[in-house]
Amino acid sequence: MFSIRRMKILAFGLAAAVAIGACDDSGTDPDPQPPAAPGGVTATLSGADVTVSWSASSGATSYRVQRRQVGGGAFADVAASVTGTSYTDTGVAAGNTYQYQVIAVNADGASPASALAEIAVPAENRTAILNGTISGTRQLSADTTYTLQGIVTVEDGGILRIPAGTLLLGDAAVQPTALIVRTGGQIFAEGTETNPIVFTSSRPAGQRVAGDWGGVVINGLSQCNFPADECVGEGSSGQYGGTDLADNSGVFKYVRIEYAGFEVSFGNELNALTLNGVGSGTELHHVQTHDGLDDGFEWFGGTVDATHLIATDISDDSFDYSTGWSGNGQFWIALQNPDDADTGFEVDGNEDDFDAQPFTNPNVWNVTLVGKGVGGQGGTAGESTIGMLLRRGTGGTVMCAIVTGFGTAGLDVDNPETVGRLTVGSSILFSNANDLSTDSDGFQATVWNAGAGNQIADPGLADPFDRDAPDFRPAATGPAATGCPAPPANSGLETVDYIGAVDPAATTPWYMAAWTRWGDPNAG
Template identity: 35%
Template sequence: MKRLALGLTLGTSLLAGCPGPVEPDTTDDVSANITQNTTWSADKVYTLKGYIFVESGTLTIEPGTKVVGEEGSALVITRNAKLNAVGTAEKPIVFTSAKPEGERAAGDWGGVVLLGNARINVAGGSNTIEGFFATSGDDRTKYGGTDDAHDCGKLKYARIEFAGYELAEDNELNGLTTGACGSATELDFVQVHKGADDGVEMFGGTANLKHLVISQPDDDGLDYDLGYSGKVQFLVVQQNDRVGNRAIEASGNKTTNTATPRSVPVIWNASFIGSNRAPATTGTKQEGLVFNTGAGVQLSNAIVAHFADKAVDVDGAASAQLSESGNLSIQNTIFWQNKGNTTSIDYSANPVKDAAGNTTNADATRLSDGTIYKENEQLLATVNNNRVVDPMLSAAVNAKTPNFKPAAESQALLTSNAATPPSDTFFDRTATFIGAVGSTDWTAGWTAYPEN
């Protein structure tokens, strides 16, 4: 989290035949907050003129509608309201920059914020969402409560472009920001493209994510913290080759590393793709998966490939110890060409020192029995069914026309290398392949990757 970047956008440059809304003849400037049920229709372009708060009621956005944000704008759905933005593959909903095509850039506007009443792991149970000053005392920016089933609404078949900016250091909005949204929230078939900070950040809560594409963020892809414990399936993160940082940055509570609920989502079928650039000598490093301040994950059927500096970094004993309970586990995962490594997993050693500065554990990520990794890389497959092999993704690092579908002969498609997702109404149990995309490309048709 380095800059404020929040936004959902769908580029209207129809790249490679990608569908988008027909440009309407009329525009509607939105400058007033919303206090009742309201519908935005596809026959208009809606321009956000500043922070627009949906204070109560439901904001319905019809398929094919285009919403553009001017500098200093954002759409905020408060705890007392809902969003009902359901597009289709043929008519996705577009949230983008108000600037003309060819002049758009990451950070042009603030994006979309969803706030709810689920639990977060901070003292008092509520917080002010990043992107706003906590001293403002504005209840519309608050999130957190006791209802883990809270419904922030629906967001489906929507693209997110050119959002995010920094209000102050460590106080940023992202492409899509959720604060304490509960499990009744539906986030499915969403793309966040070229955000100035993280693509998606989940501040606590239990909201689930499905069919999510985060392309070329300036910072992290999926950032979660403050007790986020939702479910995720079919996740693509593609980093850019300039300033993109981590595919996942997982944090718990920086003040109290063991605060509950812990930040431990369950993630199945993910493709984390670095830019394949040279390792950093100065400046921002590009890492695959980073866990710190007591956060973990239950990750399975994933690909971690082409990161410049590290594949995995378990930073700190509070996160490393979660592996003992299975709350930091990486299984059935393919690693490839991270820091150029095609024979082993490139990870960050995590030494533990006592008060005198003496090393008491050379690498806490392995722990005493090598729960996450083994000293002998040949044992990887027998322990967690992880392997180092080319997943054969021919165009995953392509910024303009990426393709995350593995070749037919890829080991990612072998069911013996994968596991069956959990028996749960959320998970698709037919996804017995490694990575976000199997033999059918669910990203085709509704996503777009405009440069500006």
């Protein structure tokens, strides 16, 4: 018979044996149980962020959330210890596509990764107001649409940088609205052929009209042929001018300016692009002004060079230069508004003193000016009148121009001071109401006949009056195919054989590119 003491000893031994048998030699559980992979993983947008959600895994104590950019390499943790079943990722970038996976974790280990959840984060539609003054460096971003409100100025020492692809809206509800670069300030508006910078109206497309906002003004420290205290820009745009002919106001390339121009007061207007005393250190090319209320391009003095310019559907003058501008220009195109326009060129020396120096004295090569229609007919009477109006003592050279379709005359020259300084050569007038003006002074005939290589002949432009897809290429065997002399060696201009702004042999003309706009001026 067992004693009670012996029974207790046996019971203790049995319990110990069971406990020992439950362990291996290392004292650890031989069958660890990590959780299963989470299921039901989804990724959804939460504003600018992504929220990842999943179903709970049995036995999990936490979760790891991993992300990779599609096409961007391996997964990496974005959250290492999530205790719930969702996580909001705030580190995503607009315009990218991401994949997510979730791993469940407990004391025994980690699960396999879940199935993938993929999501595209759309490009952001950011907006910002641009107003007041810029005195330091202001860097804009192409992923933001900027609304210019009121007069925005880049002050002396200030720098405004605008990257390719940026859209800027002139506020049609706040007048006048304009961007003005003061003397000593700089603008670096650097678009590309496929990704231009666009200034346009804040109105919805289809409702935009000329004059919705003021435009862009650049004031430099180069020459002006008025007394210094009278070198003041139109539209209350400020003082300009000086003696620094190489003044550098920055870079302005592959830019389009639409629906600009504003009359501050009678005879005091803002143009689409105004260049006041801008120096030769400034880079300016591939710019289009479209559907502007006043001039498309206007120079008051300065020495800046300007190539590959387009003025379309401008209500006043397509190109207007005066006040001593003596830069170099090449490859300019104007397609006039048949119902609301003035001249293709309006060129002056000095409106108060025809002998004021420095003279307006540029080299302008390879120009195509297209008026309202064949024979100067069509559109509204009294509009798109003169192709080139050259007067008030201007000098300089206009070479290799084609002028066609104007309602009054192709060429009009005024004032005897102009005749002695101006050269027009190797140019073609055709199908204007009058190729040479019929006014009584006869100066246009004097200048025209003195210029070598001038012709009144059909250049064979393919389709210059098509407003949606104009073709300004001259006939390959016509009078414009050859005959353009080389520009001055120090001008920096290209030497080409053809007359006009467009190569007759071009497969795709330079003006039919992603940075330009063509079409009905009333389309908005």
